[in-house]
Amino acid sequence: MAKQVMIVDDALFMRSMLRDIFEAAGWQVVAEAENGQQAVELFAQHQPDLVTMDIVMPEMSGLDAMQKILSDYPEAKVVMCSALGQESMVMEAIKAGAKDFIVKPFQDEQVIDVVDRVCAA
Amino acid sequence: MDIEKYRKMFLSEAGEHLEKMAEQLVAVEADPQNSDGIDALFREAHSIKGMAATMGYDATARVSHRLEDELQNCREQGEVDSEMIDRLLTGVDLLESLLEDISEGRAERSVDDFINGVMLVEELEPIPEEDSCDLAGEGVLVRLRLADSVAAPGPRLLVLLTRMAEFGTVLEAKPSEEQLLQGEISRILLVRLATEASQEEIRQRLQCYRELNAIEFPVAVLEKDQQRKVSRKSGTTVRVDTDLLDRFINLTGELLTNRYQLQSAAGERNWREMNEGLSQLARLVKNLHHQVLQVRMMPLESITGRLPRAVRDLCRSSGKEVEFSVEGASIELDRAILEELADPLTHMIRNAIDHGIEQTGSVQIKSWRERDQVLIQVADDGRGIDPEKVRKRAIERNLISPAQAQVMRDYDVLQLICQPGFSTAEQVTETSGRGVGMDVVKTSVEKLGGVLLIDSTPGEGTRISLKLPLSVAIIRVLMIECAGCLLGIPITRVLQTVEISPKEVQTSGKQLVISLHGELLPLLSLRKILRQPKGPASNLLSLVVTEVFGRKVGLVIDRLVGQQEVFVQPLPSPFDRLRGNSGGAILGDGRILFLIDLQSMLEKRRTKGS
Numbered sequence: 001m002a003k004q005v006m007i008v009d010d011a012l013f014m015r016s017m018l019r020d021i022f023e024a025a026g027w028q029v030v031a032e033a034e035n036g037q038q039a040v041e042l043f044a045q046h047q048p049d050l051v052t053m054d055i056v057m058p059e060m061s062g063l064d065a066m067q068k069i070l071s072d073y074p075e076a077k078v079v080m081c082s083a084l085g086q087e088s089m090v091m092e093a094i095k096a097g098a099k100d101f102i103v104k105p106f107q108d109e110q111v112i113d114v115v116d117r118v119c120a121a
Numbered sequence: 122m123d124i125e126k127y128r129k130m131f132l133s134e135a136g137e138h139l140e141k142m143a144e145q146l147v148a149v150e151a152d153p154q155n156s157d158g159i160d161a162l163f164r165e166a167h168s169i170k171g172m173a174a175t176m177g178y179d180a181t182a183r184v185s186h187r188l189e190d191e192l193q194n195c196r197e198q199g200e201v202d203s204e205m206i207d208r209l210l211t212g213v214d215l216l217e218s219l220l221e222d223i224s225e226g227r228a229e230r231s232v233d234d235f236i237n238g239v240m241l242v243e244e245l246e247p248i249p250e251e252d253s254c255d256l257a258g259e260g261v262l263v264r265l266r267l268a269d270s271v272a273a274p275g276p277r278l279l280v281l282l283t284r285m286a287e288f289g290t291v292l293e294a295k296p297s298e299e300q301l302l303q304g305e306i307s308r309i310l311l312v313r314l315a316t317e318a319s320q321e322e323i324r325q326r327l328q329c330y331r332e333l334n335a336i337e338f339p340v341a342v343l344e345k346d347q348q349r350k351v352s353r354k355s356g357t358t359v360r361v362d363t364d365l366l367d368r369f370i371n372l373t374g375e376l377l378t379n380r381y382q383l384q385s386a387a388g389e390r391n392w393r394e395m396n397e398g399l400s401q402l403a404r405l406v407k408n409l410h411h412q413v414l415q416v417r418m419m420p421l422e423s424i425t426g427r428l429p430r431a432v433r434d435l436c437r438s439s440g441k442e443v444e445f446s447v448e449g450a451s452i453e454l455d456r457a458i459l460e461e462l463a464d465p466l467t468h469m470i471r472n473a474i475d476h477g478i479e480q481t482g483s484v485q486i487k488s489w490r491e492r493d494q495v496l497i498q499v500a501d502d503g504r505g506i507d508p509e510k511v512r513k514r515a516i517e518r519n520l521i522s523p524a525q526a527q528v529m530r531d532y533d534v535l536q537l538i539c540q541p542g543f544s545t546a547e548q549v550t551e552t553s554g555r556g557v558g559m560d561v562v563k564t565s566v567e568k569l570g571g572v573l574l575i576d577s578t579p580g581e582g583t584r585i586s587l588k589l590p591l592s593v594a595i596i597r598v599l600m601i602e603c604a605g606c607l608l609g610i611p612i613t614r615v616l617q618t619v620e621i622s623p624k625e626v627q628t629s630g631k632q633l634v635i636s637l638h639g640e641l642l643p644l645l646s647l648r649k650i651l652r653q654p655k656g657p658a659s660n661l662l663s664l665v666v667t668e669v670f671g672r673k674v675g676l677v678i679d680r681l682v683g684q685q686e687v688f689v690q691p692l693p694s695p696f697d698r699l700r701g702n703s704g705g706a707i708l709g710d711g712r713i714l715f716l717i718d719l720q721s722m723l724e725k726r727r728t729k730g731s
Contacts, residue, residue, distance in 0.1 A: 087275045088302075090276040094276060094283060101273070117330070121284075
């Protein structure tokens with residue numbers, strides 16, 4: 001069965017790019033969220049194998065959303081998406097329970113490498 | 122790519138290229154328009170650059186790239202000026218240090234000064250190992266190195282650190298989680314783990330991190346020296362000619378056939394067939410032994426290659442002009458011997474230039490084979506050694522008595538230079554004469570089962586000859602019997618064996634001596650040295666004439682048994698601490714033959730006595 005992923009990003013461009021990457025690699029994108037609040041709700045609904053989480057978003061930040069998700073579902077696997085220069089936020093997220101991270105701009109293989117190993121762990 | 126797997130290969134190959142560069146540089150310095158030499162230098166630099174870049178050793182790649190560029194300029198100009206030679210030599214030295222960093226598992230040192238054209242005058246101090254203080258302690262040490270292309274090293278190391286915690290308990294990390302969170306930037310993470318997981322498991326589970334350049338498990342050894350020794354030993358690789366491998370395969374095949382032949386002969390109780398099979402086996406084993414030794418053989422060149430450079434440097438610092446040549450560099454010796462010989466050889470060359478050559482002269486290394494021994498001669502045409510001065514000094518230092526000095530031949534007097542504590546250099550010079558003298562050289566040579574002899578004529582020069590076995594593992598020994606024990610003495614240490622009548626024994630003071638070829642030879646009883654009861658009186662005394670502390674002595678034994686080639690193995694701990702014993706060998710009939718080293722045996726007695 002294909003692995004299920006939820007993509008969280010406020011930019012449609014980023015979401016569709018990620019969707020293409022995931023689908024090309026045989027993943028099923030079960031949900032897309034454009035802010036933290038939506039992410040929390042959609043996670044409860046789909047409980048995907050993995051979440052890619054943008055950090056800077058309106059409504060609720062990626063960091064807060066992840067913490068909310070983890071408090072309800074401690075086994076959730078969240079991979080942070082960050083731009084260069086957000087190292088400290090990424091580290092905070094990792095400390096709070098994010099499994100890994102990808103740095104924008106990213107290449108297809110890098111994304112799949114990271115999510116594959118997070119799911120394998 | 123599993124970098125670790127290729128690292129050793131890289132180190133050995135890059136080392137060879139560097140050595141060739143050093144050699145070529147000296148040749149090009151002598152002939153600055155030697156375009157073949159410049160081309161060769163360019164190719165060597167180019168090869169190193171390619172390998173280093175592939176391995177991700179950036180600093181090494183940058184330096185070799187820079188050398189390549191500069192050599193390209195030289196190629197276009199058609200010559201290399203002396204300033205450029207210095208610059209290139211600095212680069213080669215730097216590359217050597219970088220290889221050392223890589224081999225010891227350290228981060229490569231900074232090369233910016235070199236790249237920016239700053240001349241590095243002093244020899245580069247090795248940078249302190251970033252984790253040296255952390256090496257000792259409990260748990261498994263894991264060192265992770267990020268590739269330079271990793272965009273956010275801080276968060277990446279944090280992920281890895283978190284991941285490491287899944288293997289067990291992180292006892293210590295450098296940088297630590299706090300340091301990372303505070304923004305400390307590093308591309309290396311050193312973690313001490315309390316874990317059940319094996320190195321292989323850890324390695325395998327980290328393999329999916331393509332961001333990692335290397336996963337290493339540094340060894341914690343308390344004694345630094347020991348660590349260095351171990352890493353150097355384990356780091357040695359051998360490249361074997363495929364022809365040789367083919368011969369191994371063929372031999373193995375023949376051995377298999379031979380086994381079936383013997384099996385069937387035994388089944389049929391066919392003794393004639395059995396005998397034939399056994400003589401066949403003997404031939405095959407001898408052949409195999411010969412071929413295996415071949416693998417361990419390396420040309421003398423592998424250690425003399427660096428010497429022209431050393432001579433050049435010495436000439437520069439001392440202002441002397443020395444013509445240096447090596448003859449017989451292709452003579453092959455066991456690699457273990459060569460490794461031990463490298464430093465003594467350099468030391469002898471230094472001595473020759475420092476104390477021998479006055480202003481201009483020549484230093485020559487000559488090597489040739491004599492049956493199962495290799496002779497290496499270091500000769501200079503300098504001022505030579507005055508035996509009278511040596512006599513005087515030896516008396517002053519209480520090495521010999523004035524009476525002994527009178528009867529000793531000049532040749533024997535010269536050998537005293539190798540006694541510990543003897544040095545004729547009136548003043549301490551920069552190069553030699555810093556406490557390390559010929560005694561160290563001689564000890565190294567003797568440890569290898571070799572002999573060192575000095576010959577000199579005042580005003581004409583000095584010649585030091587080394588006689589070495591071809592291989593350390595398999596040597597020819599003289600088997601002797603003493604108090605019911607079978608003992609072996611390496612044949613290289615035996616000058617002569619004689620049987621004499623007890624009537625020939627004389628006394629000189631308290632010492633028993635005999636006169637052999639017009640020379641008085643002190644006698645030592647092996648039974649006495651081994652604290653065995655006196656043997657029964659006999660009408661024939663067996664003597665082994667050998668050399669101890671630079672002097673000929675006659676060792677009285679019970680019986681000479683014979684000679685044999687044996688495979689010497691070091692004794693296991695704690696027996697390896699027994700002084701006077703240099704290993705053991707299992708004989709064909711299952712008996713153990715202990716090898717004795719008379720000198721260290723007597724050293725023990727000496728220290729006990731004092």
